[in-house]
Amino acid sequence: MSATIVRLKASITLPVEAESLSPDRFAGLRQEEVAALPILYGRRWLTLGDLFEVEGDGSEEIVLEGDLRHVKRIGQRMSRGRINVHGDVGMHLGAEMRGGEIIVHGNVDAWAGAQMAGGLLRVHGNAGPMLGAAYPGETRGMRGGVILVEGDAGPRAGERMRRGLIVVRGNLGAFAGVRMIAGSIVVFGTLGARAGAGMKRGTIVALGGLTDGLLPTFRYACAYRPTFLCFYLRRLRGWGLPVTPEQIEGVFHRYTGDITTLGKGEILVYDQRERAS
Amino acid sequence: MRINGVEIEDTFAEAFKMWGTRLIITAINRQWAQTAAQATTGFATSVIGCGCEAGIERELPPEETPDGRPGISVLFFVTSRKQMEKQLLLRVGQGVMTCPTTACYSGLSAEEHVDVGGKLRYFGDGFQSSKRLEGRRLWRIPVMEGEFLIDERFGIQKAVGGGNFLILGKSVETALAAAEAAVAAMREVEGVVMPFPGGIVRSGSKVGSRYKFLTASTNTAYCPTLRGQVESALPEGVNAVLEIVVNGLTEDAVREAMRVGIEAACRSGIMRISAGNYGGTLGQYQIPLRELWQ
Numbered sequence: 001m002s003a004t005i006v007r008l009k010a011s012i013t014l015p016v017e018a019e020s021l022s023p024d025r026f027a028g029l030r031q032e033e034v035a036a037l038p039i040l041y042g043r044r045w046l047t048l049g050d051l052f053e054v055e056g057d058g059s060e061e062i063v064l065e066g067d068l069r070h071v072k073r074i075g076q077r078m079s080r081g082r083i084n085v086h087g088d089v090g091m092h093l094g095a096e097m098r099g100g101e102i103i104v105h106g107n108v109d110a111w112a113g114a115q116m117a118g119g120l121l122r123v124h125g126n127a128g129p130m131l132g133a134a135y136p137g138e139t140r141g142m143r144g145g146v147i148l149v150e151g152d153a154g155p156r157a158g159e160r161m162r163r164g165l166i167v168v169r170g171n172l173g174a175f176a177g178v179r180m181i182a183g184s185i186v187v188f189g190t191l192g193a194r195a196g197a198g199m200k201r202g203t204i205v206a207l208g209g210l211t212d213g214l215l216p217t218f219r220y221a222c223a224y225r226p227t228f229l230c231f232y233l234r235r236l237r238g239w240g241l242p243v244t245p246e247q248i249e250g251v252f253h254r255y256t257g258d259i260t261t262l263g264k265g266e267i268l269v270y271d272q273r274e275r276a277s
Numbered sequence: 278m279r280i281n282g283v284e285i286e287d288t289f290a291e292a293f294k295m296w297g298t299r300l301i302i303t304a305i306n307r308q309w310a311q312t313a314a315q316a317t318t319g320f321a322t323s324v325i326g327c328g329c330e331a332g333i334e335r336e337l338p339p340e341e342t343p344d345g346r347p348g349i350s351v352l353f354f355v356t357s358r359k360q361m362e363k364q365l366l367l368r369v370g371q372g373v374m375t376c377p378t379t380a381c382y383s384g385l386s387a388e389e390h391v392d393v394g395g396k397l398r399y400f401g402d403g404f405q406s407s408k409r410l411e412g413r414r415l416w417r418i419p420v421m422e423g424e425f426l427i428d429e430r431f432g433i434q435k436a437v438g439g440g441n442f443l444i445l446g447k448s449v450e451t452a453l454a455a456a457e458a459a460v461a462a463m464r465e466v467e468g469v470v471m472p473f474p475g476g477i478v479r480s481g482s483k484v485g486s487r488y489k490f491l492t493a494s495t496n497t498a499y500c501p502t503l504r505g506q507v508e509s510a511l512p513e514g515v516n517a518v519l520e521i522v523v524n525g526l527t528e529d530a531v532r533e534a535m536r537v538g539i540e541a542a543c544r545s546g547i548m549r550i551s552a553g554n555y556g557g558t559l560g561q562y563q564i565p566l567r568e569l570w571q
Contacts, residue, residue, distance in 0.1 A: 227380045227426040230344035
């Protein structure tokens with residue numbers, strides 16, 4: 001089945017709420033039915049065809065083109081299929097998605113993958129704040145699936161994360177994994193300040209060092225080679241991330257916390273001196 | 278039928294339905310992976326006496342293991358799912374978890390599973406933690422040297438146990454050399470193990486005994502020392518018999534292992550290749566020796 005191509009007709013400045021841009025909504029529809037799907041433009045309800053050119057019948061593979069920085073909620077709650085985005089994307093991309101894949105050849109705004117439960121979200125650019133986080137008032141953020149960011153990610157990534165994996169190839173902002181319940185965050189660049197504040201369980205892996213040390217509520221445990229990381233890092237290499245043999249076989253310093261809560265979380269800091277020796 | 282001048286008797290091996298699984302044991306180097314594999318598959322020659330039958334399948338290079346470290350794949354065979362879980366809990370808990378630097382992974386993608394890491398995790402006394410990636414859950418159990426990593430569930434599948442053949446030789450030396458050659462060839466076949474010491478059995482058994490408390494006893498018809506006292510199955514000139522028992526994840530794997538093993542065993546000093554069976558009354562599989570080449 002060929003992909004459905006959806007192209008923005010002209011640049012927009014008003015926000016667009018476009019949760020209908022989802023393989024679950026497109027599948028099985030004819031081209032004119034796809035164009036008739038509702039979207040919210042500012043405070044007015046329009047059809048998809050009013051703002052976008054649609055090529056092809058609806059399918060489980062969608063290609064999005066254009067400046068989509070003001071288009072929000074793309075792929076929200078999607079459970080299958082694939083969305084390929086060529087350009088920057090607005091907030092809430094793939095929020096609460098349960099399956100399928102979203103590949104972005106550009107940057108994504110805040111709340112990408114928020115409360116995501118399954119599937120793969122891959123961003124070849126940078127990600128904004130609250131990546132894979134919980135919405136205000138919610139008790140759990142990301143609860144499954146994988147988020148891969150090739151660039152940097154903003155603050156509060158993985159807030160209240162319950163399960164799943166967030167990988168950031170660049171640097172990660174402050175408060176990563178704040179109030180984390182479980183799950184894993186891996187950062188190849190530097191890990192921002194106050195990482196893991198209030199975390200109960202879960203793992204934060206810093207391969208590129210720390211921006212501003214760790215909170216005093218994390219206690220040093222030991223230097224060791226976590227076998228599970230060998231397993232994880234090899235999988236990340238399979239996804240095309242730049243994992244070196246030294247990192248796979250490397251020594252990590254384990255800090256546990258946050259002792260203001262349960263204290264069973266961990267931050268693993270790669271020992272670069274050990275690598276050099 | 279003859280191979281290299283050795284007679285292949287017109288008989289069949291009788292094999293049984295079993296449950297099988299594959300474990301991948303890794304460690305910091307191949308020596309420690311081997312040590313753990315030997316410990317966990319030790320004393321596992323027969324389900325009757327040991328609860329399970331197990332053996333080392335092959336060495337795995339680092340690129341073939343889940344964590345990129347040297348590894349060993351081992352196969353376990355039991356008679357029931359329940360017994361599989363019991364045996365793996367005991368043997369992985371005592372033979373792998375105790376061994377420095379090891380980790381243990383499921384090596385079989387199967388529809389049915391037994392819970393191993395999910396139960397061994399309690400050794401962590403509340404400090405165990407799990408990692409889940411792409412539907413696979415691994416348990417991290419803190420130990421004095423670091424962490425023991427183990428899959429939560431291990432895939433199991435229906436398998437075949439008790440494939441066998443007998444090597445009838447002129448002497449112990451010739452029979453043993455042929456059996457060693459056979460085992461070496463059979464170890465190249467994927468999905469099989471020969472669970473007896475060195476892959477070879479000298480104490481083959483028959484069903485029943487003159488003693489009521491024994492269900493099996495020595496295979497008198499194949500004991501050369503009893504040739505004058507019982508109805509012997511040994512042709513003239515045979516002075517030693519060795520058996521090779523093979524268990525496999527599939528019947529095809531067992532047949533292939535038997536085929537290559539017999540071919541390797543047919544050498545000078547061997548007079549006949551036979552097979553052990555119970556007249557077809559006990560096993561679910563009959564593997565005629567001569568059909569292995571059809």
